[in-house]
Amino acid sequence: MPSLFPTENVNPAPEITETSAGQVFFGKSWRFDFEKGDFVLTPSGRVVECGDVDAWLEWCRKALMTSRYYFLAYSRNYGQEFEDLIALHLNRAGNESEIERIAAECLKVDPRTAGVNDFSFSWEEDKCFFTCAVTSVSGESGNLNGMVVIG
Numbered sequence: 001m002p003s004l005f006p007t008e009n010v011n012p013a014p015e016i017t018e019t020s021a022g023q024v025f026f027g028k029s030w031r032f033d034f035e036k037g038d039f040v041l042t043p044s045g046r047v048v049e050c051g052d053v054d055a056w057l058e059w060c061r062k063a064l065m066t067s068r069y070y071f072l073a074y075s076r077n078y079g080q081e082f083e084d085l086i087a088l089h090l091n092r093a094g095n096e097s098e099i100e101r102i103a104a105e106c107l108k109v110d111p112r113t114a115g116v117n118d119f120s121f122s123w124e125e126d127k128c129f130f131t132c133a134v135t136s137v138s139g140e141s142g143n144l145n146g147m148v149v150i151g
Contacts, residue, residue: 026056067079068106080106103132112136
């Protein structure tokens with residue numbers, strides 16, 4: 001009788017692979033409007049594709065918005081752990097330092113990410129808004145925005 005609890009992964013998540021020359025393959029993605037919460041469509045109703053660096057930046061934005069361990073569809077390495085900051089009761093400087101660490105850890109899981117730096121912070125009561133620069137292994141860069149509720 002077959003096991004009710006198989007031990008092998010039937011549909012493994014796609015992995016970012018390296019080409020034969022050792023370069024990381026960036027691939028394509030669907031363009032998503034994070035403010036509207038929906039995919040960007042062409043006038044004919046098709047979903048807009050983005051490739052290479054834009055696809056990587058889409059991945060970065062989504063990873064910073066996703067809580068780690070919360071969604072079973074993602075691996076244990078995907079997402080961030082900003083909600084853990086509430087229990088630490090740190091001052092602003094401590095929270096900013098932890099936000100930098102968590103964001104860098106979240107984004108550097110992807111082999112396309114070479115660096116996460118140049119953080120800037122602004123506070124509104126218990127909300128911390130941040131901006132950071134990300135750099136890909138191909139030297140391309142972009143800015144990401146995020147928000148963490150602390151308290």
